[in-house]
Amino acid sequence: xxxxxxxxxxxxxxxxxxxxxxxxxxxxxxxxxxxxxxxxxxxxxxxxxxxxxxxxxxxxxxxxxxxxxxxxxxxxxxxxxxxxxxxxxxxxxxxxxxxxxxxxxxxxxxxxxxxxxxxxxxxxxxxxxxxx
Amino acid sequence: xxxxxxxxxxxxxxxxxxxxxxxxxxxxxxxxxxxxxxxxxxxxxxxxxxxxxxxxxxxxxxxxxxxxxxxxxxxxxxxxxxxxxxxxxxxxxxxxxxxxxxxxxxxxxxxxxxxxxxxxxxxxxxxxxxxx
Amino acid sequence: xxxxxxxxxxxxxxxxxxxxxxxxxxxxxxxxxxxxxxxxxxxxxxxxxxxxxxxxxxxxxxxxxxxxxxxxxxxxxxxxxxxxxxxxxxxxxxxxxxxxxxxxxxxxxxxxxxxxxxxxxxxxxxxxxxxx
Amino acid sequence: xxxxxxxxxxxxxxxxxxxxxxxxxxxxxxxxxxxxxxxxxxxxxxxxxxxxxxxxxxxxxxxxxxxxxxxxxxxxxxxxxxxxxxxxxxxxxxxxxxxxxxxxxxxxxxxxxxxxxxxxxxxxxxxxxxxx
DNA sequence: GTGGTCTAGACCACA
DNA sequence: GTGGTCTAGACCACC
Numbered sequence: 293x294x295x296x297x298x299x300x301x302x303x304x305x306x307x308x309x310x311x312x313x314x315x316x317x318x319x320x321x322x323x324x325x326x327x328x329x330x331x332x333x334x335x336x337x338x339x340x341x342x343x344x345x346x347x348x349x350x351x352x353x354x355x356x357x358x359x360x361x362x363x364x365x366x367x368x369x370x371x372x373x374x375x376x377x378x379x380x381x382x383x384x385x386x387x388x389x390x391x392x393x394x395x396x397x398x399x400x401x402x403x404x405x406x407x408x409x410x411x412x413x414x415x416x417x418x419x420x421x422x423x424x
Numbered sequence: 425x426x427x428x429x430x431x432x433x434x435x436x437x438x439x440x441x442x443x444x445x446x447x448x449x450x451x452x453x454x455x456x457x458x459x460x461x462x463x464x465x466x467x468x469x470x471x472x473x474x475x476x477x478x479x480x481x482x483x484x485x486x487x488x489x490x491x492x493x494x495x496x497x498x499x500x501x502x503x504x505x506x507x508x509x510x511x512x513x514x515x516x517x518x519x520x521x522x523x524x525x526x527x528x529x530x531x532x533x534x535x536x537x538x539x540x541x542x543x544x545x546x547x548x549x550x551x552x553x554x555x556x
Numbered sequence: 557x558x559x560x561x562x563x564x565x566x567x568x569x570x571x572x573x574x575x576x577x578x579x580x581x582x583x584x585x586x587x588x589x590x591x592x593x594x595x596x597x598x599x600x601x602x603x604x605x606x607x608x609x610x611x612x613x614x615x616x617x618x619x620x621x622x623x624x625x626x627x628x629x630x631x632x633x634x635x636x637x638x639x640x641x642x643x644x645x646x647x648x649x650x651x652x653x654x655x656x657x658x659x660x661x662x663x664x665x666x667x668x669x670x671x672x673x674x675x676x677x678x679x680x681x682x683x684x685x686x687x688x
Numbered sequence: 689x690x691x692x693x694x695x696x697x698x699x700x701x702x703x704x705x706x707x708x709x710x711x712x713x714x715x716x717x718x719x720x721x722x723x724x725x726x727x728x729x730x731x732x733x734x735x736x737x738x739x740x741x742x743x744x745x746x747x748x749x750x751x752x753x754x755x756x757x758x759x760x761x762x763x764x765x766x767x768x769x770x771x772x773x774x775x776x777x778x779x780x781x782x783x784x785x786x787x788x789x790x791x792x793x794x795x796x797x798x799x800x801x802x803x804x805x806x807x808x809x810x811x812x813x814x815x816x817x818x819x820x
Numbered sequence: 821g822t823g824g825t826c827t828a829g830a831c832c833a834c835a
Numbered sequence: 836g837t838g839g840t841c842t843a844g845a846c847c848a849c850c
Contacts, residue, residue, distance in 0.1 A: 299755050302834065309526065317528035339835050380527050385541045388520040394441065395512050396449035399542045406538055409517045410531045434840065460822065471842045476823075484748070491563050493822050493850030566849065573790065581792035603850055644791050649805045652784040658705065659776050660713035663806045670802055673781045674795045698825065724837065735827045740838075757835035757837045 303338055304345040311350065315366055316377045326356060326364040427468050435470055436477040443482065447498055448509045458488065458496045559600050567602055568609040575614065579630055580641045590620060590628040691732050699734055700741040707742070711751065711762055712773045722752065722760045 297303050314320040326332070329347060333340040347364055350356045354372050358364045367373065392402050427442060429435050446452040458464070461479060465472040479496050482488040486504050490496045499505065524534050559574060561567050578584040590596070593611060597604040611628055614620045618636050622628040631637065656666050691706060693699050710716040722728070725743060729736040743760050746752040750768050754760045763769065788798050 299753065302756075304834080309523075313526040313528070317526075342835055345834085377527055377529075381524060381529065381537050382541075384520055384523045385537050388516055388538070389541060389545070391516045392513060394445040395509055396445070397513065399546075402542070403535070403538060405513050405517050406520070406535060409514075409521060410534070413521070414531075436840080461824095462822090473843085474841065476825095477840090479823080489563065490823060491850090492566075492824080492848075495822060568849080577790040577792070581790075605850060609849085641791055641793075645788060645793065645801050646805075648784055648787045649801050652780055652802070653805060653809070655780045656777060658709040658713075659773055660709070661777065663810075666806070667799070667802060669777050669781050670784070670799060673778075673785060674798070677785070678795075700825080725839095726837090737828085738826065740840095741825090743838080754838060755835085756833075756839080759837060 297338075304342050304349065307332075307336060307338070307343060307346040308349055311346070312355065312376060312380070315355065315373055316380075320366050322366050322368045322370060322373065324366045326366070328363060435468075436474050436481065439464075439468055439470075439475060439478040440481055443478070444487065444508060444512070447487065447505055448512075452498050454498050454500045454502055454505065456498045458498065460495060561602075568606050568613065571596075571600060571602070571607060571610040572613055575610070576619065576640060576644070579619065579637055580644075584630050586630050586632045586634060586637065588630045590630070592627060699732075700738050700745065703728075703732060703734075703739065703742040704745055707746065708751065708772060708776070711769055712776070716762050718762050718764045718766055718769065720762045722762065724759055 297306055311320070311326070320326070326347070327335065329340055329343045332346075333343045336343065347356065347358065351358055351364075353376075354369070355367055355376060356364050357367055389402060392405070397405070427439070429438050443452070443458070452458070458479070459467065461472050461475045464478075465475045468475065479488060479490060483490050483496075485508075486501070487499055487508060488496055489499055521534060524537070529537070559570070561570055575584070575590070584590070590611075591599065593604055593607045596610075597607045600607065611620065611622065615622055615628075617640075618633070619631055619640060620628050621631055653666060656669070661669070691703070693702050707716070707722070716722070722743070723731065725736050725739045728742075729739045732739065743752060743754060747754050747760075749772075750765070751763055751772060752760055753763055785798060788801070793801070
């Protein structure tokens with residue numbers, strides 16, 4: 293696959309977001325085994341140390357669990373996953389509103405910006421809603 | 425004044441965003457003189473070199489013009505300012521939609537998230553729309 | 557007139573180059589009186605101190621002479637003016653060749669670059685050879 | 689190595705030009721790793737911050753790409769490099785012609801100045817075409 | 821006074 | 836190891 297990275301942001305975070313996306317979208321289910329650090333490193337085209345850090349971080353956030361000698365698994369605790377989705381949404385919404393109000397946009401304008409963007413996006417490509 | 429900074433992001437960027445906000449909201453008009461590097465450094469509570477970098481970046485983006493021995497001024501080119509506002513909105517909207525669609529949210533849900541957040545924000549504090 | 561300045565280069569030097577151009581092109585002849593510092597400052601739209609420095613610099617290079625209470629005059633020494641023209645040419649040629657050879661251009665290519673540029677320039681505007 | 693600098697121009701620019709020369713002359717190829725900031729600082733005999741600024745500017749101009757924790761690399765985009773060479777030539781030619789026409793030289797004279805200079809240069813030292 | 825450059829040295833996150 | 840940011844303090848040219 294070899295993800296394409298923005299070299300201005302930490303790669304380990306971008307990999308993390310990628311996995312979180314798979315988990316939240318249901319492509320990885322509770323209890324599923326993640327690829328090994330080495331496999332993931334190869335498929336993403338990055339240094340194993342970087343993936344290692346990704347996994348550590350995800351484990352710290354209780355989204356995955358590593359079992360000695362067996363591998364790393366998506367948590368069985370669905371509430372953690374839900375929480376992940378909810379808090380991401382909150383964070384992004386806060387950021388969006390905060391940034392735009394700093395630039396002088398009104399609340400009405402923000403909603404317009406969003407709906408305009410979504411409708412324009414819908415026109416050109418119908419099936420790309422979940423493209424990474 | 426002494427702005428409060430998020431220690432996870434470069435200060436010079438945060439100062440830049442602060443100034444861009446003032447320009448886009450019309451608190452600083454085309455041709456206006458910015459505070460000198462040293463003044464701004466004092467009022468923001470940071471090193472002059474940091475502000476110097478802020479000003480350099482803003483000049484690179486043509487939002488501001490430095491005149492040797494005179495000071496730093498907001499561009500007279502209104503279209504640059506308009507573009508600033510528009511491109512910021514586009515960037516933020518893209519980010520918002522990109523992040524949420526990665527987490528599996530539908531377009532309807534995104535609009536709901538936004539309107540819910542805005543209405544909740546309206547309840548608690550009416551006067552905070554423009555707080556920095 | 558109000559010359560347009562590149563704010564990345566010293567204004568006093570740009571004014572100097574402008575006057576040197578007039579002298580070398582024969583628009584100002586040996587013995588001619590230059591405008592007063594104040595007049596020049598107004599017509600160029602800059603600070604009188606800046607023009608003052610321009611004049612000092614030109615006097616240092618013996619291209620003009622200031623006579624107490626009478627004003628500033630182009631030198632009567634034609635050889636200084638000739639030398640001005642010659643040394644400017646030498647300096648510019650050196651710079652041109654030095655820069656281009658650093659970028660890997662051969663001597664042949666340099667001559668081609670020049671003749672191409674000149675012929676293209678000739679097409680569009682015939683009378684602008686001496687525009688400032 | 690310890691480059692020798694013209695003290696009237698910013699060092700970080702001179703280093704930049706030096707690297708651009710290497711890239712345009714093919715001494716540094718697309719994808720090649722540049723010396724680290726610290727190494728280059730030592731070899732050029734300047735402060736690391738100065739080289740850091742050089743690298744930042746080059747990255748801004750897309751000639752170079754910094755990868756966190758890995759180093760700084762020449763862009764793989766050959767067209768950027770070609771453009772670099774072409775635009776440098778254009779800029780220098782414009783400057784040359786602009787300056788000389790301001791001093792009253794005709795187009796014929798400009799070409800003569802150049803060819804004379806090149807032939808004289810050829811006599812004295814044959815091997816200095818690419819000296820840095 | 822203004823901005824621009826440079827040094828010295830520190831700390832940090834990333835790979 | 837790498838680059839990125841920040842501070843402190845200096846010096847300079849310019850207006």
